[in-house]
Amino acid sequence: MSEGPAARLQKLFEGHRLTPTQRRIAHCMVRGAADVPFLSSVELAELAGVSQPSVTRFAVALGFDGYPALRRHLREVAPAERAGTARGDAYNEYQQAVQGEIDNLRQLAAALADPAPVQEAGRLLAASVPLPVLGLRAASSQARGFAYFAAKVHPDVRLLDEGGSMLEDRIDAALRHGATALLCFALPRHPREVVETLERSRRAGLTVVTVADSAFAPVARHSDLLIPAPVGTGLAFDTACAPMLLGRVLLEAMADALPDAQARLEDFDARAAARGLFVE
Template identity: 80%
Template sequence: MVTGGDAAARDAAGGASARLLKLFEAHRLTPTQRRIAHCLVRKAAQAPYLSSVEVAELAGVSQPSVTRFAVALGFDGYPALRRHLREVAPAPAEPETAAYNEYQQAVHAEIENLRHLAELLGDTGPATRAGAVLAASRPLPVLGLRAAGAQARGFAYFAAKVHPDVRLLDEGGTMLADRLDAAVRAGAAALLCFALPRHPREVVDALAHARAAGLTVVTVADSAFAPVAAHTDLLLPAAVGTGLAFDTACAPMLLGRVLLESMCDALPDAQARLEEFDARAAARGVFTE
């Protein structure tokens, strides 16, 4: 279990994460460099104080790769990048914030993630484009494995009320590619993927297969530099909380609901389908209210 001090640092890191994302997104990065960027965004509070060797160990890359990453961003080397990271580091927590217990800190960290998501949604373009792409796909496969399974199931449950053919893909294995191929044969044009840490290798493989099959891939991920980014046409980031033993995913869940809203806006018969569902549910006595 993490300490209150660790959680306080994470709670204050949201603003720094946003600034790091803007810095990294302005450059074309190799897959290895995107892995380093993903690590730094997730460790925004600690990043300004890590050595290049420590960053390499956390990201699972070589120390020279970290140096090349800094140069690719326009810095003379990693020390110059670290000085820049210290300039954008979050301010120390206020005494009353630091006094919160670890459970309260986890909640405040999620609130900061939601604030960051709200800032990103100030530009409605990506969500609007994603909604239109998803609405036009018949059928619409929705992928989410392991930690992301709950997000995919929640989206698919509500989407099925307004979309004529939603296909949930929440189990991995050798049949996953078969189910993607079947969706393509049935006319699917797009795939929605929820990808959260730790990222299963088979999700990356599935997205590569989907794109090779001609699907447009829309992904909700914890970072624009998640491993799935290389196989995604439109990636919408929403950070996860890391203050508890297991990650929390309030922001990805909310972003999924935003995509549902955007998809409804692009489906001319969405309201009629909802009213039809409500009428059937009432006739069957599905709900107690």
């Protein structure tokens, strides 16, 4: 499967130590990967909410003589036409949002061509008993869905979907009972509390595995293993099909690393049948 423009941009940024402002530019470029090769430095600066000189310094940090050289490079590796002009006239705004999510899923599929990060995450999550699963605000549904299914194969899953003063207490309790890893779902807009919680969790000794919308999200520097899955931005509220699917992929990898996962599933099915839990 060929890489999409966002995946190629991610590779361009790998191995570079970027400042917070430069990570913001990189994040913006990944989210608008199809259009970026056609933007001026001023337009990119406005889109990212930074100054035009910051865009120039960003290009130099990547090894280019300046932004024009970076843009020429992007045009060489990008599709010949902008995503919007290729099909914008063919679809209404709702269809465009769906097509955007299809593109996000294609990008995720391309990233999963290397299964090693997901397999490593699965091993880390399987080995942590208990396993805290964090997701606040927009990411709470992703965390809740993962925790619901994970509880069928993992012996002790602890959902952390509410912030406040109790959050730190619950993480401390998980540590006292033997937790070694924490799974975090982090989606925009990123709550400050999530960033602070991950920072404290790592200091306390937890290995942080994160599903985020970008490798340049604010949680990146507080994660030991971050696996990105883009969100859709075509509607008034972001859509998160790719992060949800990535959560299920991580669930599969975790189950593969749990020796008794199948036995637990069969036991649940037997008990559910005895209780008449589901309508067939």
